[in-house]
Amino acid sequence: MSFAxxxxxxxxxxxxxxxxxxxxxxxSIDFPHGDFVAxxxxxGSGKSTLLNLLGALDRPTRGKYLIGxxxxxxxxxxxxxxxxxxxxxxxxxxxxxxxxxxVLENIEVPLHYRTGYPRIGKDEQSRIMHLADLVGLGDRMxxxxxxxxxxxQQRVAIARALVNDPKIILxxxxxxxxDSKTEEEIMGTLLKLNKEGRTIIMVTHETQVARLAKRQxxxxxxxxxxxxxxxx
Amino acid sequence: MFWxxxxxxxxxxxVMPNLLRTVQxxxxxxxxxxxxxxxxxxxxxxxxxxxxxxxxxxxxxSQQAQQQVLQLGATNIIVRSVKPPRETASQQNADxxxxxxxxxxxxxxxxxxxxxxxxxxxxxxxxVKACRFLHREMNCRIxxxxxxxxxxxxxxxxxxxxxxxxxxxxxxNVCVLASGTADELFQYEDPLGQxxxxxxxxxxxxxxxxxxxxxxxxxxxLSGQDFNQDIYIPLETMRVRMGDLDIDRRQGxxxxxxxxxxxxTLRISDIDRVMSTADVIRESLAHNHKGSKxxxxxxxxxxxxxxxxxxxxxxxxxxxxxAISLVVGGIGIMNIMLATVTERTREIGxxxxxxxxxxxITLQFLTETIVLSGSGGLxxxxxxxxxxxxxxxxxxxxxxxxxxxxxxxxFSQMFKxxxxxxxxxxxxxxxxxxVGIGILFGLYPARSxxxxxxxxxxxxx
Numbered sequence: 001m002s003f004a005x006x007x008x009x010x011x012x013x014x015x016x017x018x019x020x021x022x023x024x025x026x027x028s029i030d031f032p033h034g035d036f037v038a039x040x041x042x043x044g045s046g047k048s049t050l051l052n053l054l055g056a057l058d059r060p061t062r063g064k065y066l067i068g069x070x071x072x073x074x075x076x077x078x079x080x081x082x083x084x085x086x087x088x089x090x091x092x093x094x095x096x097x098x099x100x101x102x103v104l105e106n107i108e109v110p111l112h113y114r115t116g117y118p119r120i121g122k123d124e125q126s127r128i129m130h131l132a133d134l135v136g137l138g139d140r141m142x143x144x145x146x147x148x149x150x151x152x153q154q155r156v157a158i159a160r161a162l163v164n165d166p167k168i169i170l171x172x173x174x175x176x177x178x179d180s181k182t183e184e185e186i187m188g189t190l191l192k193l194n195k196e197g198r199t200i201i202m203v204t205h206e207t208q209v210a211r212l213a214k215r216q217x218x219x220x221x222x223x224x225x226x227x228x229x230x231x232x
Numbered sequence: 233m234f235w236x237x238x239x240x241x242x243x244x245x246x247v248m249p250n251l252l253r254t255v256q257x258x259x260x261x262x263x264x265x266x267x268x269x270x271x272x273x274x275x276x277x278x279x280x281x282x283x284x285x286x287x288x289x290x291x292x293x294s295q296q297a298q299q300q301v302l303q304l305g306a307t308n309i310i311v312r313s314v315k316p317p318r319e320t321a322s323q324q325n326a327d328x329x330x331x332x333x334x335x336x337x338x339x340x341x342x343x344x345x346x347x348x349x350x351x352x353x354x355x356x357x358x359x360v361k362a363c364r365f366l367h368r369e370m371n372c373r374i375x376x377x378x379x380x381x382x383x384x385x386x387x388x389x390x391x392x393x394x395x396x397x398x399x400x401x402x403x404x405n406v407c408v409l410a411s412g413t414a415d416e417l418f419q420y421e422d423p424l425g426q427x428x429x430x431x432x433x434x435x436x437x438x439x440x441x442x443x444x445x446x447x448x449x450x451x452x453x454l455s456g457q458d459f460n461q462d463i464y465i466p467l468e469t470m471r472v473r474m475g476d477l478d479i480d481r482r483q484g485x486x487x488x489x490x491x492x493x494x495x496x497t498l499r500i501s502d503i504d505r506v507m508s509t510a511d512v513i514r515e516s517l518a519h520n521h522k523g524s525k526x527x528x529x530x531x532x533x534x535x536x537x538x539x540x541x542x543x544x545x546x547x548x549x550x551x552x553x554x555a556i557s558l559v560v561g562g563i564g565i566m567n568i569m570l571a572t573v574t575e576r577t578r579e580i581g582x583x584x585x586x587x588x589x590x591x592x593i594t595l596q597f598l599t600e601t602i603v604l605s606g607s608g609g610l611x612x613x614x615x616x617x618x619x620x621x622x623x624x625x626x627x628x629x630x631x632x633x634x635x636x637x638x639x640x641x642x643f644s645q646m647f648k649x650x651x652x653x654x655x656x657x658x659x660x661x662x663x664x665x666x667v668g669i670g671i672l673f674g675l676y677p678a679r680s681x682x683x684x685x686x687x688x689x690x691x692x693x
Contacts, residue, residue: 057585057686078589085587096582096690100264113587117250160586 003066004167004199005031005054010063010073012049023049024060025222031168031201036194038210039203041219048172050219051203055090055170056083067168085113089161093173095153097145097160104141107131107160114164124163131159135189151182158189169193171202175209187212258600261576272568273608275561276666280612282557283662286550288619288652290543296649297539303386304532309498309510311335311343311517313491316526330477333526335493342516343498349509352499354380357470357491359478363463364429365417372413372463374430376470382441384497387459392424392439399466405473407435411443412460428463433473435465506533555665561608562669569601569677580681581689593682601674602667609666613659619652 012024023046031037041047052058053065056072059080065072067087075083084090097106107128111120132138135155145153154174161169171190175183187209194200194214202213210216211229218225262269304310313334337355344353357376362369375381382394390411399406407428414423414437427434444459479488498513500506510531517527573580580593588596627648 052687055585057690081584081587081589084585090585092690096578096585098579098582100260109583110586112250112253113583113589113592119250164587 002033002069003030004033004035004068005201006064006066007050007054007060008064008066010053010060010065012046012053012058013061023222024053026063027219027222027224029217029224031199033167033199034194034197036191036200036212036214037202038213038216039201039219040205040207040210040216041225042205045219046222047203047219049222051170051172051201054168054201055088056080081113082115085110086115086164087166087168089164089166089169091154091157091161091169091171091174093176095145095150095157095177097153097156099145102142102144103132103137103148103156104128106145106156107163109160110164128159128163131162134162135159149182150178151185154178154182154186155189158186158193162193166198168199168201171200173204174202175204175206183209254595254599255603258596258603261600262604268568269604272565273604273611275564276558276605276608276669277561277612277615279554279558279561279669280609280662280666281615283551283554283665284613284616284654284658285619285622285652286554287547287658288616288654289623289650290546290550291655292650292652293546294539294543295653296651297543298536301532301536301539304530304535305384305497305499306533306536307500307503307506308384308532309500309506309513310530310532311339311496311498311513312528312530313494314526314528315489316524330488330490332490333524334491335496335527336520337492339517339520339527340493340496342520343496343513346516347509347512349501349505350498351501352380354378354384354497354499355467355493356381356495356497357467358494359470359474361431363413363417365426368417368419370413370416370461372430372461374470374474375462375464376467377464378467381464384499385444385459387444388442390440390442392437394439394441395464395466400468403466403468403472405433405435405469406438406465408439408441408464409437410441410460410462410464412458413463414440430463430465431474435463503533506531510534558665558669562605562673565601565605565670566673566677569597569674570680572600573597573677573681576681577684577689577692580684581686581692584684584686585690590682594678597678597681598671598674601678602670605666605670605674606663609663612666613663616659616662617654619654623650623652 007027007029009026009028010024011022011026013020013022015021025046027046027050029037039047039050049058053060056065056067056075057080059075060073063073067083070083072080072083090096098109101109108120111124129138132141135158137152137155137159140148140152145156148156169190174190175186178186190200190202191212200213202209204210207229215227216229217227315331316333335355340353340355344350355378359374359376360371361374363372363374377395378400379395379397381387382389387394389408392408394408395406398404407430409417409423409428417423417428418426423437423440425437427436429435441459441462441464476490476492477488478491479486498509500509510529514529517529521527583593583596631648
């Protein structure tokens with residue numbers, strides 16, 4: 001069986017000042033194609049570290065991380081950048097849009113960093129328009145982030161995450177800063193994307209959000225404590 | 233298939249299509265802080281402007297010096313009498329009230345007759361005397377000279393004729409007025425045919441010269457000459473009418489000088505022989521004057537070389553000052569870029585997460601720095617082009633406030649005549665330096681931005 005992503009017994013150590021910290025102590029998870037996983041856990045449980053590794057922002061100290069058939073754990077910095085650009089879409093809690101850019105320019109950013117730096121052509125432009133319509137911002141392309149509400153900003157971020165058509169979407173508390181109505185909208189969009197066949201890995205600490213995922217993984221002290229919902 | 237592979241590898245380095253875009257984005261980020269970017273740019277603007285302006289002033293000064301030397305004549309050698317310092321003078325002439333010094337007619341004979349490379353020798357005697365016409369009186373420089381004087385000093389006549397050989401032979405009482413003298417003494421009359429009274433004798437005016445710009449002093453050995461307050465009379469006439477003795481009586485004091493000739497201008501046959509002839513002249517005069525330094529030999533060609541040397545020193549000094557201001561501008565840019573990197577750490581993190589490689593970040597910040605310093609350079613070049621206008625303006629201001637009294641000292645004269653010449657090659661040079669400064673001082677902030685850990689950067693508030 002092939003997986004969208006697969007972590008095999010990964011460990012991550014880092015130094016916090018002079019104190020060595022074992023943030024991950026052997027974690028193995030398989031992500032089949034079209035999976036929708038919610039990773040939960042209290043702060044310090046290692047879920048952020050896991051998400052950083054899954055997002056190819058960092059390499060594990062030990063263990064293997066496969067995206068498709070490629071082993072990320074041995075890659076150079078440039079190769080990690082390529083993987084992030086081509087295979088992974090990021091959605092952050094605080095949206096992380098570039099403030100001086102318009103909506104259109106923000107959605108374009110990942111296109112600028114594609115391998116070989118091809119020009120943004122007609123295809124890409126129509127794709128951006130399609131994505132903007134999909135998230136309902138087609139009429140606000142020349143707005144700046146500060147002119148948008150939190151929900152609108154997060155939808156721009158979703159459009160940006162999709163512009164390079166990645167197989168995996170990583171969402172770090174995507175609704176953490178939003179009210180419940182907007183939360184529903186955003187989760188609706190993520191579910192729709194999941195139905196289209198994209199693998200979604202989401203970190204959250206809200207049970208009602210985690211419930212919408214296909215499965216839930218609970219982390220504690222750098223290892224997987226269990227699967228399923230753990231209310232309270 | 234080598235060409236194919238190299239084509240492909242070129243494709244990978246395909247930055248050119250995105251260059252315009254990168255520059256656009258850089259401009260966008262810089263426009264976000266207009267005041268900050270503007271102030272940062274100012275350092276480079278002034279640096280580039282000062283490089284161009286300094287070189288322009290240096291070039292102007294050098295052309296001025298060259299022109300003056302050419303006016304003196306590149307094939308000329310000028311020998312002038314010099315009044316010795318007072319102490320040595322009083323020792324030598326302890327037994328006499330009369331101070332005797334300077335060139336003798338014997339020197340003139342020696343130089344004009346014994347040195348074969350001298351093809352022409354023009355002797356001059358100068359005295360400052362009061363001149364009168366009717367009730368109008370002014371102090372003039374009386375110049376006893378020969379007909380060649382007019383060519384030698386690039387004078388031209390507005391009216392009448394200059395002194396002729398016949399005047400010299402017959403020692404006639406004729407004179408030629410310089411334009412300034414004519415204007416002062418003959419405010420309403422036609423000067424031709426009138427007579428001017430100098431030292432109790434009357435001289436008939438036979439000509440008036442056109443006004444000529446005063447020559448400035450060069451290298452200290454030849455003071456500036458104002459040709460507009462002169463009266464020219466035949467040298468021989470001067471000798472018989474006024475003699476060699478110039479007695480200056482004042483209240484309670486009395487001084488007398490005896491000078492035979494004030495200046496001999498020698499024209500040399502061949503420009504290559506000027507220097508060797510100058511040596512011969514120095515030898516002969518040293519022998520005749522028995523070591524007393526009451527004369528000086530001015531070789532315009534030597535002055536030209538001196539002027540070149542001074543210009544080089546000038547350029548090096550001015551250039552260094554300008555370079556320092558450019559470096560200071562560069563440090564300012566580096567400072568601001570480091571602050572910008574800190575301020576935009578999060579943006580860097582976002583870009584890295586979205587797939588930017590380290591070199592993409594480096595390129596982005598480097599482009600911003602280069603756009604900043606390059607546009608500063610461009611403005612500096614435009615300002616630099618206006619150097620002559622700005623200088624002219626300053627000159628007008630300075631003349632109004634400082635030189636009102638008309639104190640035509642050598643310095644102010646030189647300042648007045650100076651016209652800065654923008655050196656064309658300094659424009660691309662200064663612009664290139666500004667871009668180079670951008671690269672040099674932008675590289676460190678750009679590299680430190682690229683080396684940020686993406687996770688840390690994303691977490692940055």
